[in-house]
Amino acid sequence: MDNISIARLLDETASLLEIDSADPFRIRSYRRAAEAVEQQTTQLSTIADDPKQLLAIAGIGKGMVANIQALLTTGTMPLREELLQKYKPTMLELLRLPGMGPKTVALVWSACQVCDIDGLEAAAKAGHLTKLPRMGEKFVTKLLKGIEDHRKNSSRFRIDKAQQHADTIINLIRAFPGIDEIIPAGSLRRGRETVGDLDLLATGPACEPDVVSAAVEHVAALPLIDKLIAKGQNKVSFTLRNNLQVDVRLLPRASYGAALQYFTGSKMHNVALRQRAIKRGLTLSEYALLRLEDNVIVAAASEAEIYNALDLDYIPPELRENGGELEAAATHTLPQLITLADIRGDLHMHTEATDGRDTIRQMAEAALARGLAYIAITDHSKNLAMTNGLDDTRALAHIKRIREIDAEFAEEFAAGNKSSATPYSLHPTPSPFRILPGIEVDILADGALDLDDSTLAQMDIVVASIHSHFNQPAEEMTARVLRAIENPHVRILGHPTGRKVLGREAYAINIDTILKSAAQKGVAVEHNASPARADLNDLHLRLAKKHNCKIVINTDAHATEELDQMRYGITQLRRAWLTPTDILNTQPTAQALLQQLRPKP
DNA sequence: GCCGTTTTCGGCCCGACTGTTTTCAGTCG
Numbered sequence: 001m002d003n004i005s006i007a008r009l010l011d012e013t014a015s016l017l018e019i020d021s022a023d024p025f026r027i028r029s030y031r032r033a034a035e036a037v038e039q040q041t042t043q044l045s046t047i048a049d050d051p052k053q054l055l056a057i058a059g060i061g062k063g064m065v066a067n068i069q070a071l072l073t074t075g076t077m078p079l080r081e082e083l084l085q086k087y088k089p090t091m092l093e094l095l096r097l098p099g100m101g102p103k104t105v106a107l108v109w110s111a112c113q114v115c116d117i118d119g120l121e122a123a124a125k126a127g128h129l130t131k132l133p134r135m136g137e138k139f140v141t142k143l144l145k146g147i148e149d150h151r152k153n154s155s156r157f158r159i160d161k162a163q164q165h166a167d168t169i170i171n172l173i174r175a176f177p178g179i180d181e182i183i184p185a186g187s188l189r190r191g192r193e194t195v196g197d198l199d200l201l202a203t204g205p206a207c208e209p210d211v212v213s214a215a216v217e218h219v220a221a222l223p224l225i226d227k228l229i230a231k232g233q234n235k236v237s238f239t240l241r242n243n244l245q246v247d248v249r250l251l252p253r254a255s256y257g258a259a260l261q262y263f264t265g266s267k268m269h270n271v272a273l274r275q276r277a278i279k280r281g282l283t284l285s286e287y288a289l290l291r292l293e294d295n296v297i298v299a300a301a302s303e304a305e306i307y308n309a310l311d312l313d314y315i316p317p318e319l320r321e322n323g324g325e326l327e328a329a330a331t332h333t334l335p336q337l338i339t340l341a342d343i344r345g346d347l348h349m350h351t352e353a354t355d356g357r358d359t360i361r362q363m364a365e366a367a368l369a370r371g372l373a374y375i376a377i378t379d380h381s382k383n384l385a386m387t388n389g390l391d392d393t394r395a396l397a398h399i400k401r402i403r404e405i406d407a408e409f410a411e412e413f414a415a416g417n418k419s420s421a422t423p424y425s426l427h428p429t430p431s432p433f434r435i436l437p438g439i440e441v442d443i444l445a446d447g448a449l450d451l452d453d454s455t456l457a458q459m460d461i462v463v464a465s466i467h468s469h470f471n472q473p474a475e476e477m478t479a480r481v482l483r484a485i486e487n488p489h490v491r492i493l494g495h496p497t498g499r500k501v502l503g504r505e506a507y508a509i510n511i512d513t514i515l516k517s518a519a520q521k522g523v524a525v526e527h528n529a530s531p532a533r534a535d536l537n538d539l540h541l542r543l544a545k546k547h548n549c550k551i552v553i554n555t556d557a558h559a560t561e562e563l564d565q566m567r568y569g570i571t572q573l574r575r576a577w578l579t580p581t582d583i584l585n586t587q588p589t590a591q592a593l594l595q596q597l598r599p600k601p
Numbered sequence: 602g603c604c605g606t607t608t609t610c611g612g613c614c615c616g617a618c619t620g621t622t623t624t625c626a627g628t629c630g
Contacts, residue, residue, distance in 0.1 A: 025613055029602035061603045099619090101628050134621050142620095355630090385616040386630060399626085467630075468617060 010034035018102035032059040039545040090116040109287040156194035160531040178206025185263035191571035194554040207250040257302035262286035268322035320573040342580040345374040348554035353380040355387035357559040361374040366560035374434035374590035376461035383442040383450040396509040399437035434590035436460040447483025456489035465494030474508040488601040522598035524550035529569020541576035
């Protein structure tokens with residue numbers, strides 16, 4: 001059993017304990033243990049014989065060692081079995097519905113014997129639920145809507161999860177000798193926020209027709225396969241334990257480009273491309289671009305050859321949605337899309353002062369190691385009590401500390417003895433790494449901010465975001481944001497739509513009005529790079545560009561490794577046709593960036 | 602259930618919002 005499976009079972013046990021109204025702290029222990037296990041780089045199965053090594057992991061104690069050893073040897077553990085006597089595993093899915101917490105799940109089970117989504121929907125429609133305590137018309141309406149949304153989304157996977165699975169599988173397949181290239185095609189390659197399944201295309205000497213069967217057998221025997229769906233001449237289809245379907249195709253080098261083009265899509269892009277081919281007396285398939293009259297291959301080995309043979313510039317996968325990219329490619333007017341390397345700073349992140357996990361210095365070191373030139377530390381303000389948000393006094397003390405560490409970085413730079421993963425000297429224009437003092441200030445229900453202007457005046461970066469009262473009518477919500485950005489200290493509007501991928505609809509808000517107003521006031525709008533919260537979708541981003549709005553892309557990292565999520569945010573910017581000049585934090589230095597932001601009052 | 606320890610047990614982020622109540626439990630972040 002691998003770490004992911006152990007983590008999942010521990011987490012599920014935590015959920016079952018919640019339904020069972022167990023001690024909340026005991027529940028938290030199981031959740032923490034699950035997280036800790038998931039983050040381990042070594043497989044626990046290899047060190048399970050040595051309890052000392054397990055106990056060395058923070059969050060794993062004596063009890064958890066016994067649990068993990070039970071899981072590894074028997075595939076389950078006593079507490080889990082005991083809970084499954086009382087409850088059904090399908091109840092865990094009910095917890096994912098909005099408004100359904102452990103207490104409510106336990107209630108519908110004991111009162112109506114409802115333990116799955118279909119049963120819950122039936123009970124809701126039959127009016128059984130309104131007879132229960134604390135459940136009225138409104139609750140049932142919201143619940144039915146939640147079930148509908150859940151069904152719509154649950155068959156898709158977020159891009160980062162899909163990418164992780166793809167990386168794992170790719171590494172396993174690459175281990176087979178004679179496979180030298182393997183690329184995920186489909187919506188993952190196009191950078192969609194969610195993907196339905198994985199399409200992996202491999203090529204190399206081992207994929208040539210006369211020898212491919214050995215490679216097919218290798219793929220069909222991968223250890224992480226849950227169900228093998230199909231095994232053909234050069235294609236293997238299977239599902240993983242989480243139901244993600246994976247199609248692996250092993251293709252000869254000569255037709256790899258055509259296959260990559262075909263399986264990357266999108267469908268509408270391919271239709272348009274094939275129409276263009278026919279007009280030129282050609283025909284495009286997954287095998288090659290052929291001349292119609294004599295079936296001679298015009299292009300097949302690479303995508304670039306195919307596009308060029310159709311009198312088009314190479315079109316990046318993110319643009320292949322039949323949204324004007326063919327016309328642009330034909331007239332050589334495709335945009336120079338932004339890349340990860342263009343991003344020089346990250347202006348929204350949290351530290352252990354509030355709900356982050358790492359220190360100011362750790363975040364800075366991690367950003368420097370990732371090649372950034374500057375960051376802003378923007379911890380939460382006091383209204384977010386659950387994050388231990390900063391009041392005015394603590395906020396001022398915090399930025400004092402930020403300034404100190406910023407000065408330390410400057411000293412270390414001057415002394416030339418900075419030891420970090422990326423020495424300053426590797427940067428084209430060496431200058432000290434900068435840490436800007438900032439805050440993520442909360443926009444209250446009436447649009448006021450929850451810290452004093454005198455405090456905000458001390459900050460280089462003031463990100464204003466909404467964290468409560470999500471259910472205001474659109475007009476009120478819009479007015480509230482407009483009032484917040486009236487405050488001259490606000491320089492960035494944080495996660496302006498509150499959208500969550502696979503989780504929550506955007507706030508009811510008039511985004512057009514807000515973007516216009518932000519553009520007029522010089523307030524930058526933030527695209528949250530986290531794949532869970534790709535806040536502005538590509539439509540929003542295009543709208544922001546149209547209104548000449550300043551745009552920043554930030555990770556909102558709560559730990560050093562979350563800085564890596566920038567890559568997913570970049571993909572969304574590319575899908576919106578944005579270039580480096582459309583984004584403020586492509587500015588090379590903190591000073592240049594600050595000059596681009598709204599001037600301080 | 603874990604942790605830190607004054608080695609034997611107490612502390613472990615908790616406030617705001619919602620839909621239901623008629624004073625609050627449950628959910629969310």
